[in-house]
Amino acid sequence: MAIRTATKKREVAVTSDLYEVLQPFIFVTRAFGFMPIVCKKKVLGFVAEWSIGYTIYSYLLGLFMMFVSMNGLHEDFHQSNSVRMGNTTVKYVTLIDLGEVIVTVFIGIVATPFKLKHLWKILDCFHKIDNVLPQKKIKEEQRHTIICILIAIGCVLFVLTYELYLWGEISNRSGLLWVFMKRYFILFSTYFMVFIQEMPYWNFTRLIRKRIEALNHALDAGLEIFKSLTKLWITPIKTNKKSNSSNFGILSHQRVVNLMKVYELIGDSVDATNDFCGVSILFIMFSCLLHLVVTPYFLLVEVANNGYFIFIFLQFSWTMLHCGRLMVIVETCQYCLDEHQKTVDLVFKLLSCELQEDVKDQLKVFALQLSGRKVRFTSFSMMKINRSLLTAIGGSITTFLVILFQFGSVGSDVYYSRD
Structure with a gap:
């Protein structure tokens, strides 16, 4: 029930x-x-x-x-x-x-x-975004x-x-x-x-990035059309005639409104992804931290005691695997954040153009929306998942390894019997 x-x-x-x-x-x-x-x-x-x-x-x-x-x-x-x-x-x-x-x-x-309502939100947002900006390939x-x-x-x-x-x-x-x-x-x-x-998290994050890329493509296409019409977009000829709205192709007032709705849906999908995967990703990140302490510990013990190569290679493989799972999560989120920054840059570039008044006013509202509704990947707001997390985890790993080596002696039987 x-x-x-x-x-x-x-x-x-x-x-x-x-x-x-x-x-x-x-x-x-x-x-x-x-x-x-x-x-x-x-x-x-x-x-x-x-x-x-x-x-x-x-x-x-x-x-x-x-x-x-x-x-x-x-x-x-x-x-x-x-x-x-x-x-x-x-x-x-x-x-x-x-x-x-x-x-x-x-x-x-x-x-x-118990988190499926957030999954429905993710899929519903994707459905609505794709109706405005259809995915290709x-x-x-x-x-x-x-x-x-x-x-x-x-x-x-x-x-x-x-x-x-x-x-x-x-x-x-x-x-x-x-x-x-x-x-x-x-x-x-x-x-x-x-x-x-881990798969749902980095797959949904990648799909969000694809939709931000589609949004950026639409904005960039509008910028390119404007540059081709004015030849030099920094010093264009200003027009106030609303009838010329079609001259700017996809950058009509209604188009900008639709793109703002798309961005709002992207923000909703990010929040829903954080909520849907929040519990799992919190434990997974703790798992990464723990295993990146324990596995290098066993690796260093093997190296320090002239251990067998097959076991050194085993611990090295585990260390690389855990580094890989951490990097997949962090880099997938970081690529999405980088793509979001491109959205901000494109909107401000468009604001530098002498666009039609109603379009420019709507772009100003879009800029406010971007500054107020930022894309953030978190787990219960306890940690932000971006590249800065790698620095924090790296420092923690070093500290725990020092404590672990001080806690127990490094003997030849610390991992397995050599008899």
Whole structure:
């Protein structure tokens, strides 16, 4: 009943073009419990709606993954034949490291059905924007989405499979291969799911950027038309005749009003994305910080103790993977912010032109709208997601690494037995 209340609006219209772009990552995230919706074919396109069946599937999957993963972690922590926790320091570091993954995935699955009203808002905004500024190269965009998803999944599977193989070999030498697989296989699968959990955020952010680019293209086209008419746009001939509005092509008064509506919808879609992914992205960013402390710690321990190259490469791979997931989130948001800044620049360039009075007055209102309604990617207003976040995280990682090395001695058995 609570879920039904939280998802009062249970469906939203989606154009065929938008559905083609959304389909790949909806399919992937839904399979892992993070998108309990279905898209049904209608006469004029598609309708996305909440699915009770997929919600039940998501919750059952989340409960299964959490309980089995926690049981395996608990068993390895307390048993004398521990596979990965032979050292006291490593016990607690690994417990926090892997325990956080379980919590992040479970909370992401549980929270999503209660956030679907924000998903409907995102899709509704995209639908309205595309009616004014239709998206181009849909097939190319769909192909780009599929390639990005495949690359992300491929990188994660490579590192996870590599680690599973190495620890499997070590366990097999001690006759504990079955014990290791029983304790860690589902946990590794949960680890894979935390990377899938990020996909809605960076996909929606990229789609927002595409619509800002379309807005900028419309503004830039108007600027180019004006420059071609006046030859030198800095010193044009001013006209006050409203009948000449069509001379400036897309920069008529009504066109500027429509572009302002588009920008308002873009702002709404950004806010809805922050709300829809807010819980997940908060835990994901904490996950990135935690793993970028723990993984370099194990990497430096291996290097300091002349460890085996295969384990040094493993920890290096994990470090690069976690850096990559952080960079994907931050850079996707930053590219969107950079595109928004181009919108501001274009509007002010147009204000420098001697445009028709009604058009120029409307552009002034547009400029006020841009200054008052800025694009911001946040998580519960606790952090702004842009490149400045990388500096903050980098400083925190350095501090925690120093504390971690002072807390525990760096011995040759800190990570695994060398016997």
